[in-house]
Amino acid sequence: MTAFSLALDRVTFTLPDGRVLFSDLSTSFDTTPTGLVGRNGVGKSVLGRLLAGQLAPTGGQIQRQGRVHLLAQHSGAPAGRIADLAGVAPVLDALARIEAGSVDPDDFACVGDRWTLRAQLQALWQQLGLPALDPDAPARQLSGGQAMQVAVAGALLSDADALVLDEPSNHLDGAHRHRLLEALSQWRGGLIVISHDRTLLRQMQRIVELTPQGLSSHGGNYDLYLQQKQQAQRAAESELALRRHERRQQQQAEREQRERQAHRQARATRDARTANQAPILLGGMKQRSEQSAGRLQAQWAQRRADGDARVRAAAAQVEADVQVALLGPTLGRARPQVALELCDVQLPLLAAPLDRIDLRVPGGARLAVTGGNGSGKSTLLRVMAGRLPPLSGEVRRAVGCALLEQSVFDEGGDGTFIADGSGAEPRSTLALLQRANPAESEGVLRTRLALLGLDADRILRPLHTLSGGERMKAALAAVLYAEQPPPLLLLDEPGNHLDLPSLAALETMLRSYTGTLVMVSHDEALLEAVGITHRLDATAAGWIA
Template identity: 55%
Template sequence: MTTHSLTLDRVSYRLADGRSLFSELSFSFEPVATGLVGANGAGKSVLARLLAGQLTPDSGQVRGSGRVFLLPTPGYPPRGTVGELAGVGDALAALARIEAGSVDEADFACIGDRWDLRERLQQQWQQLGLPDGLDPSQPAARLSGGQAMRVALSGAWASNADWLILDEPSNHLDARHRQQLYEHLQQWRGGLLAISHDRGLLARMQQIVELDGRGLHRYGGAWQDYVDARTAEREAAAAQLDHARAQHRQQQRSAREQHERQQQRQARGNRDAKQANQAPILLGGQKQRAEATQGRAQQIQADRLQASAQQLRSAAAAVQAAPELALFAHEGERGSARLLQAQDLVLPYGCAAPLQLDIRRGQRIAVVGDNGSGKSTLLRVLAGQESARSGSVQQHAPLALLDQQLLALAGDRSILDTVQAANPAAAPAELRTRLALLGLDAQRIQRPASSLSDGERVKGALASVLYARPTPQLLLLDEPSNALDLSALQALESLLGAWEGGLVMVSHDTHLLQALRPTQVLQVSAEGWQWRDPE
C-alpha cells in the first residue's frame, strides 16, 4: 500500500481583510487517523482547504501525493443539490454529459474510474439510512441537518480518495448515526484528518494535532492522552510562571538594595571628601573610579532585571496560550416555580403522539432520539415560534431558544449589535468584557456575523440568549455544542452545571449530557414519548 503524506512547507496565508492567519507554518501530517483541534477562529477550516488544494498560500508550499477529499461543514439549510452536497456534483454532471454523447476529455478525466458513481452513492445512502428514492439532482435544502451530514459523508466514503479531511463530521448526527460514523472511520485505511471537538470521535483517533497561535503541535495517542499531556503542560507552565515571578521579585529586591547601598556610599564619600585634606585632583580621580564601578554594577543589575522580566513575560505567554473561557448569566428574578406547561401537545412534524409537560425551576430535561423524530420541532413549539397541530402551551416565565440555524446572528449584523439588542440597558463595555471571556475579541464582535467561523457564531448566539433582558428563566437549547471549541464546551458545561433555572436541551453529545446532569430524559421515537431516569 502506497503511503501518502501531506506537508506544509513554510506556508503563510492572509485573510481577505489583510490579517495574517499563518506565518511560516511547517508541518507534516502522517497518514494515520488524526484529530485536529484548536480554538474557534484559529484557522482549522482554512488549513483544511489549503491541504486540499482549494486555497493557495501567499508563500510557501503544500506538498502531497494522492487524491484528497475535503468534506466541509455543511451550512444549514444546505445549498445546492444533493449531489453537490455529496461532493460529486461535477462528476455527476460530467457523467450525464458523457451519457448524452460528450467526448470532451475533461469530462472523462473528471469521472476517472468512477463509472458506477450513482450506484455506489445509492448503496451508501441505503446503508446510512437515508430516504429511499433520494435524487442527486433535488435541492439539498429539503434535507434535515442530520440527513445533510449523512449525504455529505456518503461522498467521502465513495470517493476512493487517498486522504479524507472531514470538518466537524459528527455535527447534527444522532447517537445511532454518530456510532455509524465512528465505525466508518475505524474501517478507513487511507490518510484521515478529522477536524472535530466531538470527544467520542477524538477518542478513536491515533494522534491529536492542535492548532494555535504558535503553530501546529502533535500529541501521540487519542483524546485522553492529549488531555493528560495538555494538563501536564499547563501545570509545568504554571510552575514555571511561579518560578519566573519569584526570580523577578528577587531581582527587583536586589536592584532596590543595590541602589540604596550606592546612595549610602555616595553620601558617605561626599562627607569624607569634605573632611579630607587631599588635593582636588586626587579627589576627582577617586570619584571617577567610584562612579565607573557603580556604573558597571548598575548595568549588570539592569541586564539581570531585564532578563528576569523577559523570562516572566515568556512564562506568562505560555500559560495564556490556552486561556480559560467563562460563561455566566444574569441572576435575575426568582419568579414562579412553574415555568411552562404543555397539555396534549401534538407536534406538526415528527412524533404524532401527544405530550404532557410541566417544567419547574431546577429541572434539566435532556431530549434524545433519532434525527427527524421531532426534537427541534418540540423546542420551536415550546418557544412559540411554530404552531402545534393540537394541544396547548402556557409560558409562565421568560424563556430563550438557541436553535441550530442561529437565526439571531443572520446577515451582516455583528455579535455586539445582536447582544446589545437583546439587552439594550447593558453598558457596551460590560458586554465587551463578557464576550471577551468567551474568546471573542474586540475586532471579532464588530465584524459581520457571516464573516466569522461557525464556532464564533455559536458563541455569539449563546451570549445573545444568556445575557438577554428580561433574564430567561427557562433555556431551550438545540444542539448547543455544535462547532464549539473545547474551551467553550468546558465553559458551557460549567454554566449548565450551575444553572438554577429550567433547562430543556436537545443533544447527541454524550459528554455534554453527562455534564448537564439531567434530572429527566425525554426519549422520542416513532412510537411516542417516553420518560426515563438519567443513566
C-alpha cells in the same frame, strides 16, 4: 491512491482586513490519523482550507503530494440536491446523460472509472445508517445529522488521497457516531479531523494543537495528548516560577550592591574632606568613582534585561488559562404550573407515528428530547416555539420562549434564531446583543461578551467571519442576556462547535437556569450535567415521555 504527504513551512495567513490569524506554522502530515484541536476562533477551519488547497497562505509555503478533499463544517439547511451535498452531482449527471444516449466525450471523461458510483453511494449510506435516498431529492429534507452523513459519504467516495474533516460528528446520535468511527477506521488515506469530540479524537493516533503561539504535535490519541499537555504545562509553570525567583534574587542582589556602593562613595567623600590632598587628585578620584558607578549601572541594566527576557520566554510557554463564563438570566420567581402544552398536535414534515404528540411540560422542568437522526426532534422544537405551525391541534405556551436552532449563524449569516423572528442580520456580535438588550449599557454588554472569550476585536467583526463556536456563543449571549430573558428556553444541540471550556461554561449556566428548559442533544454527559428531570424519546412506536 497516491502516497499522501503534506508539509507546512513557516506558513502565515493574514485575513482580508489585515489581521494576522496565525504565523510561522511548520509541521508535516502523512497517513497517520490526526486530530487537529484548538480553542474557538484560533483558526482551525481556515487552516483546514489551507491544507486542502482552497486557500493560499499569505506567507510561507505548503508542499502537498496527493489530492486532498475538505469536508467543511455543516450548519443550517443544505441547499441543492442530495447529490450536490455529497459532491457527486457532476458524475451522476454525466452517468444519467450517458444512459440516455449521450456520446459526449466530456461525459465519459467526467465518469472515468466510476460507473458503479450509484451503488457505492447507496451501500455507504446504508453502512452509515442512512435510509435509501434519492440523490436527486432536495437536500433540505434531511435532518442535520443526515446531511452530515451524506457529506461524509461523499468525502469517502471522493477518490481523494487524504481527507480533512471539519467537525464531522456534529449532529450525530450515538449509534450513527459509532458508524462514522467504523467507516473512518477503514479509510486508508491521509486523515485530518478538526474536532472537539473527545470520542472521535480518541480514535486518532496523533493530535496537533493550534494555539496563538503556533502548532504543537503530540503522538498518540487524545487521552495521551491531555497527559502530555498537562505535564508540559506543569513543567512550563515550574520553569516560570524558577525564572521569577531568579529575577527576585537578582533584584535583591542589585539592591544590596547599590547600598554597598553608596556606603563606599559616602566614606570616600568623608575621607577626601579630611585628607590634605591636591584638588587635581581629588578630581581624578571623583572621575574614577563615577566611571565605576556608570559601569555598574550598565551591568545592572543588562542583567535586568536578561532576567526579564528569561521570564518572558518562560511565560510564553505557559498556556493562558482562559476562563469562560456564561451568566444565567435573572427570571421572576413566579412560574406557571404548566409552561408548555401540545394538545393532540399533528407535526408537519413527519410520518406516522412520530407525527402525533400530546405533551405537558411543567414549569421549571428540564426536558431532554432524544432520538435518532431524522426522527423529527428539530421539527418538534420549531413547532413548540411557533416557528412552524402544526397541521392540527394546539400549542399553548404560558410564558415567552426563545429557540436556539442548530443553524445558528450558518455560512450565510442567518440571524433568525432571535425571538422576534427578525431576519435582518446584525453587523457584529456587539450589535446583535445591543439589539437584544437596547436598555443595557455598552460597557456591561462588552464585559459579558469578554467573559465568553470574545475579546474587544472579535465582538466588532462581521458575524459570518466568526468560527462556528464563536457564532454559537454570540447566539447564546443574545438569548440569555436579552432585555426580557426567556422563561422557556428551547435549545437544539447547543454543544455543537463549542470547545471544552465553553462547553463547561454552558453546563454551569444551564444548571443555574431557573426557567423551563427543553433541550435536544446527543451528548449524554451534557444532559446529565444540566440536571435533566424529564425525557421525551422519539421511538419506532412514537413519542414516549
